[in-house]
Amino acid sequence: MTECKIRIILMVADDMACNPRNPRPATVFNNANNQINVYGDDVEVDYRGYEVTVENFIRVLTGRLPPSTPRSKRLLSDEHSNVLVYMTGHGGDGFLKFQDAEEISNVELADAFEQMWQKRRYHEVFFMIDTCQAESMFQKFYSPNILAVASSKVGEDSLSHHVDPSIGVYVIDRYTYYALEFLETVTPGSKKTMGQFLEVCPKYQCISTVAKRTDLFRRDVNKVLLTDFFGSVRNQQEASFLSKCLFHRSIPALSSTQDSSADSCQTVTLIPGDGVGPELMHSVKDVFQAAGVPVKFEEIYLSETNPSMSANLDTAVKSFKKNGVGLKGIISTPSQLKGGILQTLNMKIRTEIDLFANVVVIKSLPGFKTRHKNLDFVIIREQTEGEYSALEHETVPGVVESLKIITRKNSKRIAxxxxxxxxxxxxxxxxxxxxxxxxxxxxxxxxxxxxEVAQFYPKIKFDTMIIDNCCMQLVSNPHQFDVMVMPNLYGNIVDNLAAGLVGGAGVVPGESYSSDVAVFEQGARHAFAEAIGKNIANPTATLLSACNMLKHIHLDYHAKLIEDSVHRVIKTQKVKTRDMGGYAYTSDFTHAVIDNLQH
Structure with a gap:
């Protein structure tokens, strides 16, 4: 390895090399015709034997390794890295075995890649897998910039290529054999593309059908050089070609093209908001400090009602894009038109960051009595167009036209x-x-x-409902709903209506997503300006939003610690703010949550 930024992490189960039937102990050859010992002196194995576990594999991907882990066992990738992940072994529909002792599921793998994306641990990923029903392993992927190829479709076996007669076992699978054969023709200056590589091993060679997934990948695969992932480093760094040792059964192999150091503390953009927002954010900070949450806040005050104290919008947008995650209070919007500008500050934030999806989970809280019990449904709202496009004009005095924008692109995206x-x-x-x-x-x-989108999800039932009937059904029979999706204005109305079913604006968390940024805030957007300085606002919604943020950045332990404490306080009914039927202050509720963290 040179001082370039290529890094290869190799995980080898040792099942073949250490097998007593092996006449050549501690050696494994990838090809009977062109014997290369993948256990030779040129190959450095990072994880072997008992170290090759699902937990260690996911820890390597996500960077959540113990501090004592040496750099040689860390992926050390960042947002500039192209990462190749190659996996092979025994598998089936939705799982891959590790040493026949445990399995990694396609959901676990998809969530690991999402963690990598949220933690900025890759720029692009190329995922290769050679196993039976290999296609199933990338069907759950949902993170951007991932290109994937599999040796077989769901329902198909992945077949071996040739046998080593001395040990009586097959030594390489067909897809891997032909993929390697293709890669052996590639030089660091090659102009071959990923599109060409995806056509390797047609069915007459593989017997199985090679599957691929390109919908998450932003670039045209026919214009992406193969050397972006194999045998080169982006941005004109020095090259070191990937070794053929990667192609060995039961080897998950990882490589990245950029080195970096892992951060021990996640930075989160914090927008306190208007009204009681700053007070509620103080509750979050106090609880985070008591729980030992490894998060530092980059606080930026934004306000449309108090512009003299507000930071520049660009400052907040840059912070959101840099950190990838934010916690936001409610920013009040003046009802009167000022200066001829129709677009509100909230709308500008959503447009600049492209926060197209708003998610509000309506879930009954244990111990908090409401008319309907055991509610659990989700409202998903498209929030970049519709009536909120700020396209209004007065054609003649007394006649105003307001345009509602619906586009195919954004409708399919939110669906x-x-x-x-x-x-x-x-x-x-x-x-x-x-x-x-x-x-x-x-x-x-x-x-x-x-x-159109529903056709691609046959396991998910799909129906439609007119908005006025929907509002009536929510009040009379909300248990019939599971996931709801709707345009902008309807979502705003339904969010607030549904929040009232489980206790009101003070208890419902929300979150908004772009392809790169997640912003967490109250589900029902009400700044409660009349309560400023009175210490009476309910911090539950803000605390639960903060917990969801912690889950998003994979601080699950701290999220559960705080969430369980909030639920205990509500369930015991001893400390209740006024909207919950009590007389407790905001600070009382906050202190009760902190006291319950130890339980």
Whole structure:
């Protein structure tokens, strides 16, 4: 290895090399015709034998390794890294075995890649897998910039190429054999593309059908050089060609093209907001400090009602994009038009960061009595267009036209987000809410896009409901809903209506997503300005939003610690703010949560 930024992590199970049937102990050859000992002096094995576990594999990907782990066992990738992940072994529909002792599921693998993306541990990923029903291992992927190829489709076996007669076992699978054969023709200056590589091993050679997935990958694979992932380093760094030792059964292999050091503390953008927002954020900070949460806040004050004290919007946007995650209070919007600018500060933030998806989980809180019990459904709202496009004008005095914008691109995007959310969270139904009976073109396009996307998710039930009927059904029979997806304005109304079903604006968390940034805030957007300085606001929604943020950045232990404490305080009914039927202050509730952290 040179001082270039290529890093290879090799995990070898030692099952063949140490097998007593092996007549050449501590050696494994990848090809009977061109024998290269993949246990030779030129190959450095980073994890072997008992170290090759699902836990260690995921820890290497996500960077969550003990501080004592040497650099040689760390991937050390960052947002500039192209990462190649190659896996092979015994597998089936939705799983791959590690040493026949444990399995990694396709959901675990997908979530590991999402952790990498949120922690900025890759720029692009190329995922290769050679096993039976290999396609199933990338079907759950949902993170951007991932290109994937598999040796077999769901329902197909991945077949071996040739046998080593001295030990009586097959030594290499067909797809890996032909992939390696193709790679042996590639030089560091090669102009061959990833598109060409994806065509390796047609069915007459592989017997199985090679599957690929390109929908998450932003670039045209026919214009992406093979050397972006094999045998070169991006940005004109020195090259070191990947060794053929990667192609050995039961070897998950990782390589990255950039070195970096892992951060021990996650930086989060904090926008306190207007009204009681700053007070509620103080509650979050106090609880985080008591729980020992390894997060530092980059605090930026933004306000449309108090512009003299507000930071520049660009400052906040750059912070969100740099950190990838934020915690935000409610920013109040003046009801009067000022200066001829129609677009609000909230709308500008969503547009600049492209926060297209808003998610509000409506879930009953244990011990908090409401009319309906055991509610658990999700509202997903498209929030970059619709009536919130700020396209209004007065054509003649007394006549105002307000434009509602619905596009195919954004409608399909939010529909796919809703179905992907349902798949990831084991939800069974998606309901699209609309007014297509009146707005036949605008809402009609939205429903058509949802129907088109639904065809790709046969396991998820899909139905539609008109918005006015939806509101009535929410009040009378909310248990019928699971995941709901809708355009902007309907989502705003339904969010607040549904929040009232489980206790109001003070108890419902929310979150918004772009492809790169996640922002967590209250689910029902109400700044509660009349309560400023009175110490009476309920911090539950903000604390639960902060817990969801911790889960998003994979601080699951701290998230559960705080979330369980909040639920204990509510369930015991001893400390209740006024909206919960009590007389406790914000600070009382916060201290109760801190006291319950130890339980």
């Amino acid at each position: 796919k987000f809703a179905f992907d959310y349902a798949m990831k969270h084991n939800r069974s139904k998606v309901t699209a809410v609309h007014k297509a009976n009146i707005m036949k073109l605008g809402d009609g396009l939205f429903i058509k896009c949802c129907e």
